[in-house]
Amino acid sequence: MIRFEQVSVVYEGASAPSLRGVDLVIPEGELTLLVGPSGVGKSTLLGTVSGLVPHFTGGTLRGRVTVAGRDTRTHEPRELADVVGTVGQDPLAHFVTDVVEDELAYGMESLGLPPAVMRRRVEETLDLLGLNELRDRPIATLSGGQQQRVAIGSVLTPHPRVLVLDEPTSALDPAAAEEVLAVLQRLVHDLGTTVLMAEHRLERVVQYADRVLLLPSPGAAPVIGTPAEIMAVSPVHPPVVSLGRLAGWSPLPLSVRDARRRAAPLVARLSAAPGIPDRLSGPAHPAASQGSAPDPAPQTPAGLKLPAPPVPAPPAFEAIPAPPAPEANPAPSAFEAIPASPAFEARGSGGGAPVAGAPGLLSRLLRRGRPSPDSAPAPREAPAEVHRVTVRRGRVQALHDITLTVAPGETIALMGRNGAGKSTLLSTLVGTVTPTTGEVTVGGRTPHRTAPPEMVRRVGLVPQEPRDLLYADTVAAECAAADSDAAAPPGTCRDLVSALLPDVPDDIHPRDLSEGQRLALALALVLTGRPALLLLDEPTRGLDYAAKVRLVEILRGLAADGHAIVLATHDVELAAELAHRVVILAGGEIVADGPTAEVVVSSPAFAPQVAKVLAPDPWLTVRQVAEALDAAEAP
Numbered sequence: 133m134i135r136f137e138q139v140s141v142v143y144e145g146a147s148a149p150s151l152r153g154v155d156l157v158i159p160e161g162e163l164t165l166l167v168g169p170s171g172v173g174k175s176t177l178l179g180t181v182s183g184l185v186p187h188f189t190g191g192t193l194r195g196r197v198t199v200a201g202r203d204t205r206t207h208e209p210r211e212l213a214d215v216v217g218t219v220g221q222d223p224l225a226h227f228v229t230d231v232v233e234d235e236l237a238y239g240m241e242s243l244g245l246p247p248a249v250m251r252r253r254v255e256e257t258l259d260l261l262g263l264n265e266l267r268d269r270p271i272a273t274l275s276g277g278q279q280q281r282v283a284i285g286s287v288l289t290p291h292p293r294v295l296v297l298d299e300p301t302s303a304l305d306p307a308a309a310e311e312v313l314a315v316l317q318r319l320v321h322d323l324g325t326t327v328l329m330a331e332h333r334l335e336r337v338v339q340y341a342d343r344v345l346l347l348p349s350p351g352a353a354p355v356i357g358t359p360a361e362i363m364a365v366s367p368v369h370p371p372v373v374s375l376g377r378l379a380g381w382s383p384l385p386l387s388v389r390d391a392r393r394r395a396a397p398l399v400a401r402l403s404a405a406p407g408i409p410d411r412l413s414g415p416a417h418p419a420a421s422q423g424s425a426p427d428p429a430p431q432t433p434a435g436l437k438l439p440a441p442p443v444p445a446p447p448a449f450e451a452i453p454a455p456p457a458p459e460a461n462p463a464p465s466a467f468e469a470i471p472a473s474p475a476f477e478a479r480g481s482g483g484g485a486p487v488a489g490a491p492g493l494l495s496r497l498l499r500r501g502r503p504s505p506d507s508a509p510a511p512r513e514a515p516a517e518v519h520r521v522t523v524r525r526g527r528v529q530a531l532h533d534i535t536l537t538v539a540p541g542e543t544i545a546l547m548g549r550n551g552a553g554k555s556t557l558l559s560t561l562v563g564t565v566t567p568t569t570g571e572v573t574v575g576g577r578t579p580h581r582t583a584p585p586e587m588v589r590r591v592g593l594v595p596q597e598p599r600d601l602l603y604a605d606t607v608a609a610e611c612a613a614a615d616s617d618a619a620a621p622p623g624t625c626r627d628l629v630s631a632l633l634p635d636v637p638d639d640i641h642p643r644d645l646s647e648g649q650r651l652a653l654a655l656a657l658v659l660t661g662r663p664a665l666l667l668l669d670e671p672t673r674g675l676d677y678a679a680k681v682r683l684v685e686i687l688r689g690l691a692a693d694g695h696a697i698v699l700a701t702h703d704v705e706l707a708a709e710l711a712h713r714v715v716i717l718a719g720g721e722i723v724a725d726g727p728t729a730e731v732v733v734s735s736p737a738f739a740p741q742v743a744k745v746l747a748p749d750p751w752l753t754v755r756q757v758a759e760a761l762d763a764a765e766a767p
């Protein structure tokens with residue numbers, strides 16, 4: 133259905149091709165999963181199928197890509213629209229209409245489908261994706277996950293023969309992701325739809341794939357095979373595969389169910405362990421974590437050859453000590469001497485309209501805001517206190533009677549369904565959303581009543597859409613501005629970018645970065661300022677497992693220094709690895725609040741893979757299992 137013939141892509145000004153040597157066929161009626169490290173060229177490959185590369189991105193495409201016999205270089209994306217439906221990484225950039233229902237109908241309208249068919253399919257899709265209650269809502273007022281569902285719905289309604297999806301579940305809560313994947317699988321099985329989908333969270337998707345296409349490293353030729361074949365050699369793989377490699381299982385498990393069936397001997401070995409190791413103790417295996425555990429050498433099935441995965445050690449952060457439990461370190465000591473953060477973000481990151489003017493404009497001004505003299509001493513007050521806060525946004529009661537205290541050194545994962553109010557809560561903490569009732573104090577100030585320069589060292593937010601934080605023309609200029617605003621030594625921000633992701637070029641426009649590269653830059657900008665309270669809204673989109681491990685290490689280092697961290701995330705593996713405490717929101721209210729291990733295992737939706745495999749034993753991550761085995765089997 134999709135044929136690549138000796139395809140390569142070079143972007144303008146790039147020193148090397150972003151894609152090279154792609155020569156393969158994606159069969160009709162199958163779900164092919166595209167995997168590989170951040171920035172390796174997955175979106176570029178998808179773009180050659182939908183026609184966005186090179187028509188909209190520039191650059192040079194060599195070779196030939198055909199979809200249902202049509203050459204994507206000679207056909208503009210709109211000339212492929214009856215065959216290919218595309219969901220990109222940034223849904224907001226692709227919406228054509230303002231209201232949910234209209235967006236679902238738009239693709240069918242442009243194909244001239246009869247009104248009765250359109251009506252029926254809109255209703256079906258609203259039900260299928262749980263969008264009925266939102267049908268007449270302006271898209272701009274939806275939460276990130278709600279927008280992603282609309283984007284998926286809008287490509288499903290025209291029933292295209294080929295679906296090209298770039299991280300389609302990255303903003304979805306775990307249950308919604310499962311529903312979307314089930315819908316896709318049904319399309320593949322019942323209608324013979326061909327699905328080509330890039331994803332980083334393999335724990336969510338690998339079991340649905342018929343075939344996996346791996347881009348192992350930048351410029352390397354892709355390999356394609358069954359999920360089991362590819363997972364045995366892939367530098368990116370889900371926790372169950374890491375666990376299988378650690379335990380020496382063959383064949384490797386791809387799902388929790390597979391792994392449970394093989395888990396008995398591992399459980400027996402673990403029973404000799406002295407007890408659960410402190411999850412937050414220093415990493416016994418620097419590379420060990422969720423996806424990239426301390427793997428034994430990967431087995432290579434016949435015919436699959438891979439270069440060594442390029443995972444350089446993070447230069448500046450190897451020696452960061454692990455955080456003690458937050459109670460053990462109550463004083464916000466280490467940031468007393470640290471200058472202010474530039475990275476105060478002003479946009480309501482729940483998909484709401486920017487606070488003022490063009491997107492990013494206010495953030496630009498605020499990022500330029502120097503700390504006022506009275507903010508010079510480090511705040512001694514609690515990083516954040518939220519007391520009986522209620523927020524109404526238009527017709528929606530986004531938060532209801534929320535009370536929450538964030539202690540220095542504490543890392544909290546905010547979880548809960550799409551639209552539960554997570555981004556809204558983060559927005560009240562930076563002051564871009566004003567509580568309807570109740571009080572918020574951050575470092576002793578009321579965020580929405582305090583001038584940004586006074587807030588910048590108290591709080592910094594990496595928004596759900598990292599683009600909102602970026603305004604300079606190059607990565608180097610962004611980083612230089614961040615260093616200067618934070619009075620940090622030149623090179624601080626740039627080192628952070630490289631510590632998170634290797635190979636991010638200096639002179640590229642941030643607009644042209646891959647999703648993961650852009651997030652790494654946004655994280656680095658905010659981390660450079662070392663705010664007392666660090667807020668991260670879905671901080672793993674586009675990041676591969678190795679980058680997540682490095683992010684976890686950096687965040688643990690900050691927490692050990694007394695910084696408080698609140699992350700809103702659907703990434704249950706990240707929460708298990710990083711958070712001391714999990715707070716679950718539902719319908720704007722707190723429905724669970726407690727230590728991570730207790731909260732996540734109490735609901736299958738929030739439990740990480742290792743917990744599901746080894747339940748009722750208490751392990752949550754591959755790292756813990758590795759440490760426990762070391763302890764149990766030490767001579």
Ligand SMILES: Nc1ncnc2c1ncn2[C@@H]1O[C@H](COP(=O)(O)OP(=O)(O)OP(=O)(O)O)[C@@H](O)[C@H]1O
Nearest residue numbers: 143150170171172173174175176644646647648674
């Ligand atoms: N329009 C562009 N101009 C110049 N370089 C680009 C452009 N788009 C992408 N690149 C570069 O090409 C490389 C591949 O990017 P691509 O977005 O395809 O990666 P990806 O595998 O999808 O990454 P991620 O997992 O982070 O989404 C990256 O190094 C990126 O910086």
Ligand SMILES: Nc1ncnc2c1ncn2[C@@H]1O[C@H](COP(=O)(O)OP(=O)(O)OP(=O)(O)O)[C@@H](O)[C@H]1O
Nearest residue numbers: 273275277482484525530550551552553554555556
């Ligand atoms: N600007 C706005 N106007 C009206 N309603 C809004 C606005 N922004 C968000 N909402 C609504 O408020 C509720 C909470 O949204 P919020 O973005 O806080 O959810 P979330 O938990 O972060 O969701 P997600 O996981 O999808 O990012 C949702 O029902 C959303 O539709």
